[in-house]
Amino acid sequence: xxxxxxxxxxxxxxxxxxxxxxxxxxxxxxxxxxxxxxxxxxxxxxxxxxxxxxxxxxxxxxxxxxxxxxxxxxxxxxxxxxxxxxxxxxxxxxxxxxxxxxxxxxxxxxxxxxxxxxxxxxxxxxxxxxxxxxxxxxxxxxxxxxxxxxxxxxxxxxxxxxxxxxxxxxxxxxxxxxxxxxxxxxxxxxxxxxxxxxxxxxxxxxxxxxxxxxxxxxxxxxxxxxxxxxxxxxxxxxxxxxxxxxxxxxxxxxxxxxxxxxxxxxxxxxxxxxxxxxxxxxxxxxxxxxxxxxxxxxxxxxxxxxxxxxxxxxxxxxxxxxxxxxxxxxxxxxxxxxxxxxxxxxxxxxxxxxxxxxxxxxxxxxxxxxxxxxxxxxxxxxxxxxxxxxxxxxxxxxxxxxxxxxxxxxxxxxxxxxxxxxxxxxxxxxxxxxxxxxxxxx
Amino acid sequence: xxxxxxxxxxxxxxxxxxxxxxxxxxxxxxxxxxxxxxxxxxxxxxxxxxxxxxxxxxxxxxxxxxxxxxxxxxxxxxxxxxxxxxxxxxxxxxxxxxxxxxxxxxxxxxxxxxxxxxxxxxxxxxxxxxxxxxxxxxxxxxxxxxxxxxxxxxxxxxxxxxxxxxxxxxxxxxxxxxxxxxxxxxxxxxxxxxxxxxxxxxxxxxxxxxxxxxxxxxxxxxxxxxxxxxxxxxxxxxxxxxxxxxxxxxxxxxxxxxxxxxxxxxxxxxxxxxxxxxxxxxxxxxxxxxxxxxxxxxxxxxxxxxxxxxxxxxxxxxxxxxxxxxxxxxxxxxxxxxxxxxxxxxxxxxxxxxxxxxxxxxxxxxxxxxxxxxxxxxxxxxxxxxxxxxxxxxxxxxxxxxxxxxxxxxxxxxxxxxxxxxxxxxxxxxxxxxxxxxxxxxxxxxx
Numbered sequence: 001x002x003x004x005x006x007x008x009x010x011x012x013x014x015x016x017x018x019x020x021x022x023x024x025x026x027x028x029x030x031x032x033x034x035x036x037x038x039x040x041x042x043x044x045x046x047x048x049x050x051x052x053x054x055x056x057x058x059x060x061x062x063x064x065x066x067x068x069x070x071x072x073x074x075x076x077x078x079x080x081x082x083x084x085x086x087x088x089x090x091x092x093x094x095x096x097x098x099x100x101x102x103x104x105x106x107x108x109x110x111x112x113x114x115x116x117x118x119x120x121x122x123x124x125x126x127x128x129x130x131x132x133x134x135x136x137x138x139x140x141x142x143x144x145x146x147x148x149x150x151x152x153x154x155x156x157x158x159x160x161x162x163x164x165x166x167x168x169x170x171x172x173x174x175x176x177x178x179x180x181x182x183x184x185x186x187x188x189x190x191x192x193x194x195x196x197x198x199x200x201x202x203x204x205x206x207x208x209x210x211x212x213x214x215x216x217x218x219x220x221x222x223x224x225x226x227x228x229x230x231x232x233x234x235x236x237x238x239x240x241x242x243x244x245x246x247x248x249x250x251x252x253x254x255x256x257x258x259x260x261x262x263x264x265x266x267x268x269x270x271x272x273x274x275x276x277x278x279x280x281x282x283x284x285x286x287x288x289x290x291x292x293x294x295x296x297x298x299x300x301x302x303x304x305x306x307x308x309x310x311x312x313x314x315x316x317x318x319x320x321x322x323x324x325x326x327x328x329x330x331x332x333x334x335x336x337x338x339x340x341x342x343x344x345x346x347x348x349x350x351x352x353x354x355x356x357x358x359x360x361x362x363x364x365x366x367x368x369x370x371x372x373x374x375x376x377x378x379x380x381x382x383x384x385x386x387x388x389x390x391x392x393x394x395x396x397x398x399x400x401x402x403x404x405x406x407x408x409x410x411x412x413x414x415x416x417x418x419x420x421x422x423x424x425x426x427x428x429x430x431x432x433x434x435x436x437x438x439x440x441x442x
Numbered sequence: 443x444x445x446x447x448x449x450x451x452x453x454x455x456x457x458x459x460x461x462x463x464x465x466x467x468x469x470x471x472x473x474x475x476x477x478x479x480x481x482x483x484x485x486x487x488x489x490x491x492x493x494x495x496x497x498x499x500x501x502x503x504x505x506x507x508x509x510x511x512x513x514x515x516x517x518x519x520x521x522x523x524x525x526x527x528x529x530x531x532x533x534x535x536x537x538x539x540x541x542x543x544x545x546x547x548x549x550x551x552x553x554x555x556x557x558x559x560x561x562x563x564x565x566x567x568x569x570x571x572x573x574x575x576x577x578x579x580x581x582x583x584x585x586x587x588x589x590x591x592x593x594x595x596x597x598x599x600x601x602x603x604x605x606x607x608x609x610x611x612x613x614x615x616x617x618x619x620x621x622x623x624x625x626x627x628x629x630x631x632x633x634x635x636x637x638x639x640x641x642x643x644x645x646x647x648x649x650x651x652x653x654x655x656x657x658x659x660x661x662x663x664x665x666x667x668x669x670x671x672x673x674x675x676x677x678x679x680x681x682x683x684x685x686x687x688x689x690x691x692x693x694x695x696x697x698x699x700x701x702x703x704x705x706x707x708x709x710x711x712x713x714x715x716x717x718x719x720x721x722x723x724x725x726x727x728x729x730x731x732x733x734x735x736x737x738x739x740x741x742x743x744x745x746x747x748x749x750x751x752x753x754x755x756x757x758x759x760x761x762x763x764x765x766x767x768x769x770x771x772x773x774x775x776x777x778x779x780x781x782x783x784x785x786x787x788x789x790x791x792x793x794x795x796x797x798x799x800x801x802x803x804x805x806x807x808x809x810x811x812x813x814x815x816x817x818x819x820x821x822x823x824x825x826x827x828x829x830x831x832x833x834x835x836x837x838x839x840x841x842x843x844x845x846x847x848x849x850x851x852x853x854x855x856x857x858x859x860x861x862x863x864x865x866x867x868x869x870x871x872x873x874x875x876x877x878x879x880x881x882x883x884x885x886x887x888x889x
Contacts, residue, residue, distance in 0.1 A: 065448050094447075106818065140756065140779075291541075
């Protein structure tokens with residue numbers, strides 16, 4: 001298959017983003033950036049923790065670790081050593097919707113990196129000798145990042161409460177009791193099902209052009225046979241939510257309480273046109289930084305919070321979440337912060353946002369995409385995450401225009417539609433003392 | 443969305459001593475990057491990397507003299523000051539200042555380190571003039587109004603209070619005191635509720651006046667701007683500053699070794715820290731020490747400690763060692779976290795590996811691999827965005843390493859021999875370290 005024939009969208013000039021398919025179905029995105037002699041390749045597999053079989057929580061992330069344990073051609077440690085030898089940077093990450101692997105190296109080494117990455121796409125060798133100590137590593141990772149961290153624990157519990165049916169309720173790292181049981185056959189089953197070129201996206205950003213990437217990718221990844229077609233990723237969906245739920249964590253390590261409230265909200269893939277963009281703008285105007293309403297009102301004007309904000313997680317495969325948060329300052333109570341946050345949401349639902357706020361919010365969002373272009377790994381991950389959750393290169397390129405097109409009526413409408421106070425989950429992180437007196441504690 | 447990584451993010455740098463100069467590695471395999479030295483008629487100097495592929499300009503600068511310059515009893519002043527530069531300047535109160543900054547599409551940041559106060563600005567190229575005017579105003583005429591000062595102070599105090607019972611925060615304070623005693627490096631950079639309570643706008647003004655001068659200023663710029671325009675802008679932004687700062691001298695010091703600090707808590711994992719003597723980055727042994735540390739537990743995930751503790755035995759998610767180089771102290775610090783019931787075993791493993799390094803040094807193959815890594819990795823680690831480039835160029839200038847440093851460093855690294863490494867390993871690692879244990883008391887088990 002020729003370059004042209006394979007192209008989804010061939011680049012027209014050297015600096016343009018390239019997007020094409022290899023003959024085995026692997027999608028490739030090339031983001032040229034010639035400022036420094038470095039290049040990042042990221043391979044995204046369209047499989048994450050929300051795709052795990054019941055009872056096997058954490059297997060996507062465990063497999064991510066096991067992908068470094070070697071193949072018949074390259075024994076364990078050889079890939080790491082190769083990256084180290086050329087002074088590259090590498091890591092991998094797992095989310096609910098995807099698992100990704102990346103290396104940042106000098107352009108000369110890109111072909112070698114592709115050779116290693118393609119090799120482990122199909123030829124991983126897993127033995128109990130490597131499984132057992134690595135399982136201890138992920139258990140230790142859970143202790144470090146969740147068990148040993150009150151914020152981490154509360155986050156896990158609020159997610160488990162926010163989603164009543166969707167697997168987004170399950171922590172990406174897994175539940176401890178299920179992680180302890182993960183074994184070789186679980187890992188192999190997940191690997192065999194999802195790790196194939198037609199379920200993967202390659203993103204290359206850096207000092208390289210689309211033609212070179214195509215040649216190297218075709219030689220390496222292109223040689224891996226296409227896997228069976230995977231069925232549509234249909235996960236259990238949320239029922240209609242109709243309750244207001246509360247999660248409280250008291251911990252002796254906490255001195256100053258904090259609060260967050262989340263709603264299930266749509267995502268770019270599943271939404272009415274313009275809604276996800278409007279939610280991004282709502283998050284920006286409500287709580288996106290020093291100019292946001294929450295900061296201006298709670299932190300600066302009322303002086304009751306040390307920090308507060310809002311964010312929307314629209315780059316997910318299934319409807320995700322919108323969150324507001326804050327923490328009291330001085331003599332203020334957590335109830336005062338919660339009330340004030342609720343009041344800011346209510347104000348937008350009732351009276352909307354001003355044209356000036358909307359315009360400035362748009363400027364900030366569009367500017368953040370320009371600033372993001374400064375980082376090769378940042379750009380690669382923006383594209384990879386969007387493509388792995390159902391968007392296209394075209395969607396991303398059109399995004400600034402779509403943001404520009406949002407009206408204040410739309411922002412008010414999504415606030416009214418999705419931030420219903422009667423269908424939310426509130427999370428409280430409280431000092432242990434309140435366990436005896438506070439009415440919110442168990 | 444929560445993301446879990448195979449490797450800890452920033453794994454090599456989770457240590458308890460502030461790292462001001464991270465950049466002591468090698469250089470790009472091929473240097474596509476041209477550094478120009480720009481000097482204005484009024485004598486302000488900057489390094490510039492000109493590039494027009496993205497319409498942004500990034501400026502990074504540092505005034506030497508950070509939290510070590512806080513007056514005694516007013517610890518936290520430099521940090522508080524850093525939080526106030528965007529809270530009003532000149533005729534503009536907070537609201538007006540931040541609105542103009544936002545309209546200009548600019549991001550402005552200040553932060554206080556131990557040895558310097560750093561600032562940076564990132565701006566869309568076509569709006570740089572307005573943004574640079576705001577930067578000049580922030581540097582020359584910050585208002586430090588009572589209202590914003592009280593608010594930012596309360597935010598910092600809230601952060602300090604919030605961490606009061608956090609074992610890691612408690613440990614960080616105890617570790618600093620244990621290693622550096624009465625030296626300013628043992629201070630909490632953010633101060634305490636008591637010391638911050640005494641900070642008045644006049645104190646902030648006095649500190650800014652002492653610290654902000656052309657004589658202790660270092661600047662680097664990356665992005666869509668040429669030398670001519672930059673010269674004019676530099677004079678505009680920094681030209682009004684006095685020639686010389688008025689800094690309090692800071693004594694040279696070294697971490698106190700051969701002690702054990704225990705921070706008992708009932709925690710799901712036990713934190714372990716070990717401190718050994720370090721080597722100044724001006725010391726001729728520096729690169730031997732740098733490569734030795736790299737092989738022992740440095741940034742590559744192929745180090746001896748990584749292999750023994752994580753890969754072979756699954757005892758920890760993260761383990762690493764770092765050479766810490768502040769202006770007035772150096773140290774080699776090892777850190778990890780492990781299961782309480784296997785903490786004693788982990789600590790003993792770490793000590794065994796350190797002893798092996800002190801006694802045997804490294805092999806030719808290990809040294810060769812380390813050299814390749816730190817030379818090849820320079821561009822990836824230090825030059826992969828405008829901000830990274832500007833940070834690196836400020837760091838190189840602050841250490842006075844010269845504009846040819848990136849090339850020279852490669853040769854210095856290549857010149858290190860196995861014998862050099864063996865010798866420095868013996869000097870640094872034969873001593874009994876300072877050890878800190880955060881968590882349950884160690885279970886002494888055989889095995």
